[in-house]
Amino acid sequence: MEGNTAWVLVSAALVLFMTPGLALFYGGMDRSRNVLNMLLMNFWCLLIIPVLWVAFGYSLAQAPFENSLIGGFDNAFLKDMTITGEDGGFGLLVVAFLGMLAVITPALISGAVADRMKFSAWAIFAPVWMLLVFVPVFKWVYGGWLYERGSLDFAGGTAIHVNAGIAALACVYVLGKRKGWPKEGQPPHNMPMVMLGTGILWLGWFGFNAGSALAANGTAIQAFMNTFLAAAAAGLAWAVVERIRDGHFTNLGAASGIVAGLVAITPGAGFVAGMSPIWIGLIAGVICCYAVGLKSKIGYDDALDVVGVHFVGGLVGSLLIGFFSDPDFFGTDVMAGIFYGGGAKLLVEQAIANGATIVYSFAVTFALMLILKATIGVRVDEEVEVGGLDQALHAETAYNN
Amino acid sequence: MKLITAVVKPFRLDEVKDALKSAGVAGITVTEVQGFGRQAGHTEVYRGTEYQVDFVPKARIELVVDDDDVANLVSVITEAAKTGKIGDGKIWVTSVDSLLRIRTGEQGPDAV
Secondary structure: OHHHHHHHHHHHHHHHHHHHHHHHHHHHHOOOOOHHHHHHHHHHHHHHHHHHHHHHHHHHHHOOOOOOOOOOOOOHHHOOOOOOOOOOOHHHHHHHHHHHHHHHHHHHHOOOOOOOEOHHHHHHHHHHHHHHHHHHHHHHHOOOHHHHHOOOOOOOHHHHHHHHHHHHHHHHHHHOOOOOOOOOOOOOOOHHHHHHHHHHHHHHHHHHHHHHHOOOOHHHHHHHHHHHHHHHHHHHHHHHHHHHHHOOOOHHHHHHHHHHHHHHHOOOOOOOOOOHHHHHHHHHHHHHHHHOOHHHHHOOOOOOOHHHHHHHHHHHHHHHHHHHOOHHHHOOOOOOOHHHOOOOHHHHHHHHHHHHHHHHHHHHHHHHHHHHHHOOOOEOOHHHHHHOHHHHHHOOOOOOO | OEEEEEEEOHHHHHHHHHHHHHOOOOOOEEEEEEEOOOOOOEEEEEOOEEEEEOOEEEEEEEEEEOHHHHHHHHHHHHHHHOOOOOOOEEEEEEEOOOOEOOOOOOEHHHHO
16 A cells, blocks of 8 residues: 555656656747747646646546546545545645646647747636546546446546547647748758757656556566657657658657657557557557648648647557556456457547547537637737737746847 | 958858968857848748748858958968858958047057
8 A cells, every 4th residue: 555655646746847848848839939828828737736636627537437527526625635534645645646647638739729829828728628628528538437348548648649649630620820821931940959858858757657557566567668669669660761751860759759759659558568558559540640631631730739749649549458458467347459368449539539529529629719719818919929029928038048 | 351251151160260260360259140141041841831931040250451452361261161062151441531449549540
């Protein structure tokens, strides 16, 4: 028990660190005149989400466990969550751990809306989206109707990455394209910052995936190993595809592949073993590398490829559980994948779970953005967009020399 | 008096500076600049998308010299900056009407 507590405490802190890591990953890819706006969109989630999470979020997302659509207010305002109970406070620790996931999920969306969203609109969007979209989907996947049907999502491939990724797509459709996109080039302003953010994300992801075992046990060890291998394999795949297709090994290719691999292994981290994480990483790395090119073909301005990396990576990883899930390692209450004699039943459930998430998340996010657009407005003036969001919205500039 | 202005590849700057020092030049002014010439820009690729970078970074060196030294110093710079590849830069010489050393008040060739 003490071991479990120690590991989940450390994991929760590691997951918290992912949001600043994500901020640097996105911030480096953004332009120098908007980097502070990007950082603050992420840090805003660190300010507002924890407060809302303990007030209503956790209770609506989890308690009571029997509810299949949405929780209630049993644990609202941390009611009954104390260190004096029978569990010695482990329940309170789980509230904190899941709260870290609640922080980073809306933060993922910020990369898509970069360079043009009003900060006031984001300040409202992020917490409202967390309550209206993240919380119900989280409930469905962890204890709700999708869980009951047998679909698997170990650490949040469906509930977090597919959810936030498809929401990002809804956001950019309401928000519109950046001025000049795709004709004018907008390359990353600070690649070392992107690489540092990638390293922090990878580190934090060990807490995210292995911590989702909510115990210091064999499943945590396997999830740790899977996180290690899938990220490496996907980074390798993306970098090699770029070398063959575009002629160079690139930092951004390596970083993007690592993140795509981390996303893809998230849903299956505790359900696959052996060489499976390498296959999942390689497949996700190649598919995501091509998926980021879709935006210019289809014409949606997903600035920093949230859809191509998080939506596609999460979806690929989640569906691949339908092939690679291996109950020999993780207990018989988990369905086996196609490669382990389980037939297509699990794959069908994975498709249903992701399909339901995609429809709900896209529809509610789209409606929320339309309401914000009609009331306070979602987009900055053209003058602000051209002159830079940092100076106009935050009275700060990143680089003074 | 003449003003020699040389735009050279940044990685040749140290060689040009050393060569000018060896030739007895007492001071130069260096600025980081960007522009394009026949070398044009280059292409960068991020996540498979190509970005055209039109301006190339260069170093601009300026020095005021006596008329008699111009020919020699231009050839010193040329020799130190030359790689033989496209983008080596340019050197031009303009006349200078007056020159003043602020500290001492010396004027004209004495201030060089």
